[in-house]
Amino acid sequence: MNDAVKTKFLAAAKVFTEKLGAVVVEEVSVPMHASSRAIYSVMSKMGNHMGMLGRATGRRQVMLTDLAERKGLPYKQDALSKMSAFSHEGLLAGELGWSEYPLAYGKAVNLMRRLRDSYDAALGQYDLLILPTTLRASFPLPPVDASPVAHMAAGRGMTENTAGFNGTGHPALAVPIGLVPSEADPGVVVPCSLQIVGKFWDEATILKAAYAWEQAVDWKSF
Known part of the structure; x- marks a missing residue:
């Protein structure tokens, strides 16, 4: 974790105990x-x-029957040329997975259920969990003509603390907690944030905690 992000996060955590009456156990x-x-x-x-290929499946969802047409499927070179490096990587990684490791998807889905149980166990002891939203300060967008490797590197460290909750579905909210030096240019400061994670169907508690922090602190000068 970026040292500046860690320092800012720990200082923000103290606000909950020193100003807001919470107990950070x-x-x-x-x-x-x-x-x-x-x-x-x-x-x-x-x-x-x-x-992305218009092959979405599911029995308990609304299927967008015109999606394939709107996306211009099957993709032509013109559409592919306009995609970002992240979209290209997603398509290539997905195709590689299905062609070479077809059992990986089912295993990942099952592991995500176990991860959900792990978060639930922690939330069974505490009302909320707080953690840094990202592990590093935000990074400038690479130039349009930068290599795919450069584009992918700019996103490194940004989803390690958020992806799990995207998968399990636990409600989470990011709250800005101050400014930290940019890794690309220490003379430039960029926002960082704290993530509040709660139990299923308990978004109200997350919102109350975030609102209390927001009212107690001016994050831009924190």
């Missing part, structure tokens, strides 16, 4: 969280790949 360890982005990446890229 302890640092909580959810060991599977370390693998959450990898699990979500497999599930997301292989699943999203099918959706």
